[in-house]
Amino acid sequence: MKRIILSFILVVGALAGRAQSDGNEVLGRWVNEQKTSKIEFVQEGDLYVGKLVWMAEANDASGKPKTDRNNPDAGKRNQPLVGSTLISGLTYANGKWTGGKLYLPKRGIYANCSLSIVNGQLHISASKGMFSETKIWSREP
Numbered sequence: 699m700k701r702i703i704l705s706f707i708l709v710v711g712a713l714a715g716r717a718q719s720d721g722n723e724v725l726g727r728w729v730n731e732q733k734t735s736k737i738e739f740v741q742e743g744d745l746y747v748g749k750l751v752w753m754a755e756a757n758d759a760s761g762k763p764k765t766d767r768n769n770p771d772a773g774k775r776n777q778p779l780v781g782s783t784l785i786s787g788l789t790y791a792n793g794k795w796t797g798g799k800l801y802l803p804k805r806g807i808y809a810n811c812s813l814s815i816v817n818g819q820l821h822i823s824a825s826k827g828m829f830s831e832t833k834i835w836s837r838e839p
Contacts, residue, residue, distance in 0.1 A: 721790030724813060727751065727838035728820050736838060737784060746795055746813075748785030756780050768806030779803055785811055785822075800824045 724746055727738045736752040756779070758764050763778040788798035793814065800811035800822070809826040820835040 720793065721746070721795075723815055724790075724795060724820065728835040729838050730833065730835050737835070739785075744789060745786070746788040746790065746798075747783055749783050750780055753780055766803050766806075768803060770806055785813075788813060 722741065724739045725741060727736050728748075729736050734754040735750065737748040738751045739746055739748045741747075753764070756763060763780060765775060766777050766779055766782060767775050769775050769777075782801075782803070784801050784803070786799050786801075788795040788811070795813040798811040798813070800809045801807075802809065802824075807826065809824040811825075812823050814821045814823075818837065820837070821832050822835060823830065823832040825831075
């Protein structure tokens, strides 16, 4: 009987570890299709967030870092884009990260966001009202 209970505990523990590692599959750096931006996913508590860590054109014409000039929060408009959080609030379950928000700095708007990894590629789906779009990113080599 003790062996059965021990075996059960080991199996449940292994499955719990696998679920955690699957959720952590998104962690690390990803590059967009045009190779102009990189985001890094990190875990903050039970949530996953994506931060902009590199842009091909990170500086404006005067050589200064591009800022979040369209942010609806006026206090954040002078902050550099590189280093800002673009994806927040994601939770992991059943092979997907859902319930997140994607910030679009060019427009200064937020959209609902979910992620999945298909054949090693990150599918970022965003929706706002009736509109939705999916972008495919690759893991940084």
